[in-house]
Amino acid sequence: MVTLENVAKTYQTSQGQIKALENINLQIDKGEFVVIRGPSGSGKTTLLMAIGTMLKPSSGTIMFDNTNVYRLSISARALFRGKNIGFVFQMFHLIPYLTLVENVLLARMRNNSKKDYYEKANELLQRLGLGDRISHRPAQLSAGEKQRAAIARALLNGPKILLADEPTGNLDAENAAEVVKHLRDFQTNGGIVILATHGDHAEKSANRIVSLKKGLIAKVEVQETGAKT
């Protein structure tokens, strides 16, 4: 379970203070698919980064079950992030000089068995329909394939939460649907998916749609049609 209490994030710029997030209160349970919706600059990515333990809020707390993540040391937080949180980005962020399987294995935390993880990476790529692409470089793949590879990388350590920032933003409708399907698969297996978007590809899959406007939660819609765990 992820709990956000009074989370706020402000940036100091030369033009003054910018409130990127303000008074965010959310509780996301295991097996939920939450879509965070809003126009550009509404604070979607900032919220994802804050939940993803990558951006310390200016105030408020973010709890993962009973762990206040921002009370952890930087290295402990990094370790926590690696074990519990998977990221999927609009631009995929695959490393261009690594093959697909190497990109996936980049997520392997130290002390984990190399052999087991190699097999797991292979299995994930097979499951995501990239079994024949494991030795390819990102440049040799289509956008949809790249995003599926990014999902495989996000899933390698068996995270509890997947944070997806505009994961379908660069994809055509068919590939977008496939990516959402894989995210739903993760959710139906008990994971939490938090997806930020300004489109509507994923809305049908969501249990909840949180609308952000100028850093504030403007609306929360609960959908019965959302994917069930």
Place this chain on the structure above:
Amino acid sequence: MNVFKLILKEIAHRKINFAMGVVAVSTAVALFVAFMTSGQAYRRETRILMRDMGQNLRIVPRETPIDEFWTQGFSSHTMPEEYVYKFANLKGYSYTHLVATLQKSVEWQGRTVILTGILPEVLPLDKRNQSPMTFSVKPGSAYVGYQVANIFKIEEGEKIDIFDNPFTVKKVLFETGSKDDIRIYGHLHDIQKVLDLPGQINEIKALECLCLIESSDKDIDPRVLAEKQLAKILPEGKVILLQGIAKIREKQRSAMEGYLAFIMPIILVVCGAWIAVLTMMNVRDRRQEIGIIRALGHNSSKIAMLFLGKSLLIGLVAAFIGYFAGTALALKYGPEIFKVTAKAIKPEYALLTWAVIVAPVFAAIASFIPVTIAVTQDPADTLREE
């Protein structure tokens, strides 16, 4: 995917960045190795020159009283001319100039002049193209000192008679303010004839002599050693050592070391800045890569290791390239720049150890600031850049 493998893959991907880094560090290493290798050769040679034997030598007849020699500037005794050829063929010595002369003070037309016969300079086989140390006078010709020409109103092209021997004045020399102004120079064989001393000389000047000696002789006084060695082939010769060139060389060595002390910091700063800029460019190119690595749960030390590891690798590769390039440079240009004999220059293997340790550390230090920037970069910022 361990850090080392990631570094190697990245190097293979960004070959130019790596190659430029290697060029920067290997340039610094090569120049340092070249200077040090040549410098070591220089020190070795100067040490040989100063301590062991190699000097400017003046070889005069054995019976020459040293007080007379210094008062007069030459010996009143003579020795065989063939000594100069014996010396030239002596194994184990090298020299740059070898001149045999016969000098005698005589009364000529009521005035004292020094008749000086010069044998055309004997040059070493490998230095036939170098400029001679002194002029040579053709048979039948004479060079007249400034005062002699002034006193007797001698002009170039004029015929003069020296004890019934005719000479054509080829040149009237400039005033030197020394004994040379009262000399009349001729070919050695002509002056021998004038003085009735056929086949005789009274001095051999051998400049920049280098002599490799037996280690058992290293503590012997250089002059005694020179006499001991030369006694076998020049039994009637006496060796006088001149310190001049050795001192000049010592000064040159100091100048060289001063030059090294001046140039090396510049090279280090330039190459260090070069590495820093390349690493900074690499960090900028890899902003999102750094972000994703952080997002995947890897900590700052892994990011630092990625960049420092690459710098260490650049340093290591550059150490070997730089060492061999520097040694090659020293072998090729050292003899010209440092005026040492080529055979004195040899690879300094200790410098390879030095390079292998220092070059990676240097590269790592040079990339320290960009690495710090990479480590402190906010991953959230970079990952937001779509």
